[in-house]
Amino acid sequence: MSAFKDIVEGSQVYSESFTNGSLSALPQARLAIVTCMDTRINPLTIFGLDVGEAHVLRNAGARITPDVIRSLIKSINQLEVERVVVMHHTDCGAAKIKIDGLRSAVLNATGSDPDGVEFHLIGDVDDALAADVEAIRSCPYFPVGTAVAGMLYDVHTGIVTMKHETFVS
Ligand SMILES: [Zn+2]
DSSP: OOTTHHHHHHHHHHHHTOOOTTOOSSOTTOEEEEEEOOTTOOHHHHTTOOTTSEEEEEETTOOOOHHHHHHHHHHHHHSOOOEEEEEEETTOHHHHOOHHHHHHHHHHHHSOOOTTOOOOOOSSHHHHHHHHHHHHHTOTTSOTTOEEEEEEEOTTTOOEEEEEEEEOO
16 A cells, blocks of 8 residues: 555545646746745745745745755746745744754664754744845845845744845845
């Protein structure tokens, strides 16, 4: 039996009522959202958006890593995105996990020490969001004037708070 039986069945149900075949690949809200992989975050729903409206880039902690920059370069320069929001959240695992515990858990489970992996864990929550906004604002590969926001999502209330709003300059 497949480990993926549930989602294969889910996809079959989805395709039976699928109506999005004529959507453009260009994000209609001219927006890219960078957020955490946390299961409690449904980025499009949180912002009142629908499929086809935004690029969504996710990783542990919503950190601006080289791979996020790689994707945003394409979003902004080729796919008409004009604004980027970085949305961190309360109760984030990336801010609770300690690197020593994570390394030892991997070592215990696999026999391999992930000492060469940069996990981009969060130390101070406010500092991390500010740093991620600044990493986008100052990136030389984004056009001057691209709008950048840093927001915090409260997983217990559903409220998003704007913490930073700036432009690439
Ligand atoms: Zn998180």
